[in-house]
Amino acid sequence: MELEVLGCYGGEVRGRYTPSLLIDGSVVLDAGSFGARLSLQRQLRIEHVLLSHSHCDHVKDLPCFADLIIGKRRRPVAIHATRQTLQVLRRNLFNNRLWPDFFLLPSPEQPVLREAPFASGRWFRLGHLRVKAVPVVHPVESMAFVVRDTAGSFVYSGDTGPNDELWRVVNRLRDLRLLLVEVKFPNSLQMVADAAGHLTPRTLARELAKLNGVDVPILLYHLKPECVAEIGRQVKALADSRLRLLRQGERIRI
Numbered sequence: 200m201e202l203e204v205l206g207c208y209g210g211e212v213r214g215r216y217t218p219s220l221l222i223d224g225s226v227v228l229d230a231g232s233f234g235a236r237l238s239l240q241r242q243l244r245i246e247h248v249l250l251s252h253s254h255c256d257h258v259k260d261l262p263c264f265a266d267l268i269i270g271k272r273r274r275p276v277a278i279h280a281t282r283q284t285l286q287v288l289r290r291n292l293f294n295n296r297l298w299p300d301f302f303l304l305p306s307p308e309q310p311v312l313r314e315a316p317f318a319s320g321r322w323f324r325l326g327h328l329r330v331k332a333v334p335v336v337h338p339v340e341s342m343a344f345v346v347r348d349t350a351g352s353f354v355y356s357g358d359t360g361p362n363d364e365l366w367r368v369v370n371r372l373r374d375l376r377l378l379l380v381e382v383k384f385p386n387s388l389q390m391v392a393d394a395a396g397h398l399t400p401r402t403l404a405r406e407l408a409k410l411n412g413v414d415v416p417i418l419l420y421h422l423k424p425e426c427v428a429e430i431g432r433q434v435k436a437l438a439d440s441r442l443r444l445l446r447q448g449e450r451i452r453i
């Protein structure tokens with residue numbers, strides 16, 4: 200499996216983009232920035248989009264993507280999300296007011312996008328991958344993912360505040376190769392982080408204490424783009440050799 204980090208920040212300024220990972224060229228994990236980051240040819244190779252939750256920074260490139268590819272593909276692109284997240288998208292975004300309903304266009308028989316709902320807690324197939332969603336703690340329903348192929352698995356935390364369930368799942372994985380964990384705010388904004396369902400380096404350290412014998416790289420993402428240096432210093436002070444910040448543009452082989 201190859202991951203390409205198209206965007207990995209919890210906000211945007213020039214050169215730093217919201218979360219989108221491209222997996223093996225055909226699967227997009229979170230739709231924060233893939234449209235702005237990929238050529239038309241590369242966007243036409245996308246078969247699946249996997250969404251952790253409905254917040255704008257994770258779905259905002261979907262509308263223009265749908266508009267871009269209309270009439271250029273035979274099959275609809277599968278949008279994998281929980282039923283609740285799909286409902287939020289259909290009612291509030293692809294509702295023919297904010298944007299056309301590309302789940303029914305150009306025709307209901309052959310639309311641009313198709314709903315691919317998944318249930319949390321159960322493995323499901325996504326192209327050549329197997330995926331399990333784990334509910335995490337955020338103001339809206341939000342999922343972490345275990346993504347697996349024959350070489351091993353990685354975990355993507357999604358947007359989450361402190362939680363227990365994700366770490367229970369992680370502790371049981373025998374083929375874990377990589378953890379991607381959110382940390383949005385510096386310690387000085389702890390109250391905002393707690394209210395918004397996000398981690399700081401301080402709460403991250405408490406979360407990592409829930410891991411048992413997990414010795415894989417733990418790469419941090421979803422940093423507020425203007426706080427990267429401050430968060431980086433606070434992460435360094437944790438003196439945990441597994442930790443580093445995820446770098447936009449990097450490719451990771453699993």
Ligand SMILES: [Zn+2]
Pocket residue numbers: 252254337358
């Ligand atoms: Zn969010």
Ligand SMILES: [Zn+2]
Pocket residue numbers: 209254256257358421
């Ligand atoms: Zn987010």
